[in-house]
Amino acid sequence: MSIADRFSTHSVENQPPSLAPYDAYATDLPLREALAREGGGWAEQEVAQYGPIVGGELMELGVLANENRPKFRPYDRYGHRTDFIEFHPLYHRIMQLGIEHGVPNFAWRHEDRPGAHVARAALAYLHNQPEQGTSCPLTMTYACVPALRHQPDIAADWMARITSTQYDARFIPASQKLGNTIGMGMTEKQGGSDVRSNSTRATPVGASGGGQLYELVGHKWFFSAPMCDAFLVLAQTDAGITCFLLPRFAPDGRHNAIRIQRLKDKLGDWSNASSEVEFQGALGWMVGEEGRGIATILEMVALTRQDCLIGSSGIMRQALVQAVHHARHRRAFGKQLIDQPLMRNVLADLALESEAAVALSLRVARAIDSSARDAQEAAFARIATAIGKYFVCKRCPPFVNEAQECLGGAGYVEESILPRLYRQAPLNSIWEGSGNIQCLDVLRALAREPETAVALFAELDAARGGNALLDAEVGRLRAELSRGEALEVRSRHLVERMALALQASILLRGGNDRVADAFCESRLGDAHGLCFGTLPSSASFGLLIERAFPAQT
Ligand SMILES: Cc1cc2nc3c(=O)[nH]c(=O)nc-3n(C[C@H](O)[C@H](O)[C@H](O)COP(=O)(O)OP(=O)(O)OC[C@H]3O[C@@H](n4cnc5c(N)ncnc54)[C@H](O)[C@@H]3O)c2cc1C
Known part of the structure; x- marks a missing residue:
């Protein structure tokens, strides 16, 4: 017997093979x-x-x-x-x-x-x-x-x-590059959600007005991806808060006076940087109407909020795939984990949540896509983006934790992707308007743009007759919204229920009855607990898991 054989203490068994490489589209x-x-x-x-x-x-x-x-x-x-x-x-x-x-x-x-x-x-x-x-x-x-x-x-x-398809990482003036990336700077120390408190000042270098060059003095408390070629930022002029495009290099080709103070020691990914900056006379061009900066930059924020919804859906999807893959290849108590009844409930429940998240994400994307051509879709995009961002981003952290638990201790170890997903999971709910701000935004839309309520209920009514639980929930939502008192304090609960009803409506029209019915029963009925893995025993566990990530992969 060789020395190596004598000291070989164990062979590695019952551990899953690596998931990657796999086709993340074909399997979804x-x-x-x-x-x-x-x-x-x-x-x-x-x-x-x-x-x-x-x-x-x-x-x-x-x-x-x-x-x-x-x-x-x-x-x-x-x-x-x-x-x-x-x-x-x-x-x-x-x-x-x-x-x-x-x-x-x-x-x-x-x-x-x-x-x-x-x-x-x-x-x-x-x-x-x-x-x-x-x-x-x-x-x-x-x-x-x-x-x-x-x-x-x-x-x-x-x-x-x-819009170039070429990435150009060189640190040179934007106009000399093959492709540019753009960041944003709104949040200041004294206020993030309340951007009206921005104190950065902009004064014209020569002529004033849209497209003219201004000098900015002030600071930004969060300034992510600081190597972007330019940033849309807010600053005060005599007419109020105004939007500016601030390039990393000034028009004369010198480094613009965007002074990075330090990088944030943040939770979440460690590949990207977020920074604190001071503008020490940095030069930027006015974008849009003077004094209308918030309205201007909100056009950007509407799309980044959509991407918070999409991003959280993506994080959940990766966590789900990891969980299903692990459970398929790991045995415990005489069976593959994926065949243990209670694990099937957890995985199927996660699969349902993930499917509802991607369904809502792409429905919101279609509304944004159609906005210029269709007023009702524009109104729907306005309200559904806030509803979706609120709810799906809130579901992400407990979802990732549950998926992590499916891997047992392996899901807690940095060599797996789960700890990275877990650190990232809360980000989208904070960035670009935290939870309360989204709920208040839904109320604002309903109050100031009544067409958003029409669009929301048109979407919900489109599935009328598909499931009695949804029909009843839509009726209750109408009644509760018409009861105007204490709306603000009730708004989280209302927005959560709008999100669930929207997801149910989209799934019901998606043509997969067993998916939609399981969603309605568990999310709109009383057949679900507070945690994942509490679907009623009538749910089609195998179908939900198989749809999510098929076995041959
Ligand atoms: C990793 C990371 C990267 C970021 N990158 C950028 C960036 O590149 N550019 C940028 O401009 N910003 C960036 N931000 C900032 C982010 O958008 C803000 O942190 C966020 O908008 C909240 O603002 P705040 O931190 O000032 O919190 P605050 O505005 O003080 O809010 C604190 C809490 O109070 C709640 N709240 C506020 N007002 C109300 C109200 N009226 N009623 C009830 N509750 C309320 C909020 O929902 C929140 O929960 C980044 C943040 C993070 C974490």
Whole structure:
């Protein structure tokens, strides 16, 4: 017997094989169905192409990019101030793959085709599964376009680079690059949700007004992806809060005076950086009407809020896939975990939640897509984005925790992706308007834009007769909304119920009766507990799990 044999203490058994590489699109029936249902089917080839990359190279890159945090290099070796953040080369590779496959640009490159935003939403949903840090600049780059178009001359100059499929990581002036990325700066120390408290001042360098150059003095408390080529920021002029496009390099080619103070030591991904900055006379162009900055930047915020909903859905999907894969390959007490009745309930319940999340995400994307052509869809997008962001982002942390638990101790160890997903899970509920702000926004929409209530109930009524529980819930919602007192304090509960009713309505029209009925029974009826894994015993556990992630994978 060799020495190696004598000291071989154990063989590794009953551990699952690696999930990756897998095809993250082909194995996702709820996504494929939603893409077709919401009008993005014509782009299936482009979305499908990203599936094996997401489940392959990006899974690997995501691990490595998050092991190598960005480094803040305020000065170069000769002592010149540079305010440079050094990202890991694999972060740049992830950005390159995302941009090449259209994550930030697909909707704008195919703007004339209905459904382009739906296809882009599917790409973003996929991208969020293996790596979330890069989703921040990719989202902001996608979302800046409607706000930037408030200043047509600036939009004409920047659009080709913002919608380019080439990623250019060089730290040089934006106009010399093959592609640009865009960030945003609203939040200041004294107020984030309450942006009216912004104190950064802007004064004209020469002529004043839209498209003119201003000098900005002030600070921003959160300023993510600080190596973006430019940022849409808010600052005060004599006319009030106004939107500006602030480039990293000033028009004369020198570093703009955007001084990075430090990087945030934050929860969540470690591949991307968020920073605190001071504007020490930084130069930027006014975008849109002076004094109307909040309205202008809200056009960007509407799309980043949509992406919070999509991002949380993507995180949940990755957690679900990991859980199902593990349970399929792990035995305990004489059976595969996936065959243990109680584990089947947990996995099926997670699958149902995940399917409802992606269904709502792509429905909201279709409403955004149709907004310019259809007033009712525009009203629906207005209210459903806030409802969806509130609810799905809130479901994400407990969802990831439950999926993590399916892996047992292995789900708590950093070598698995679950701890990374768990750290990231709360982000989307805080960023871009926290939970209360979303609920207040729903109330504001209902009060100031009555057409949003019409659009919401039209969507709910479209499934009338499909399930008695939904019919009853829609009736109750109508009654409760008409009872005007104490609306603000009741708004979380109301918005939660709107979200569930919306998800039920979409699933009922999706044509999968057993999925929709299980959702209605568990989420609208009283046949579900507070935790996941509490579906009624009548649920089609096997079907729900198999739809979510089929066995042959
Ligand atoms: C990782 C990360 C990256 C970020 N990146 C950026 C960025 O790039 N650019 C940027 O501009 N910002 C960024 N932010 C900031 C983020 O958008 C804000 O933190 C968020 O909008 C909340 O603002 P705040 O932190 O000032 O909290 P506050 O506004 O003080 O809110 C605190 C709490 O009070 C609640 N609240 C506020 N008003 C009310 C009310 N009237 N009634 C009831 N409750 C209320 C809020 O819902 C929240 O729960 C980032 C944040 C994070 C965590």
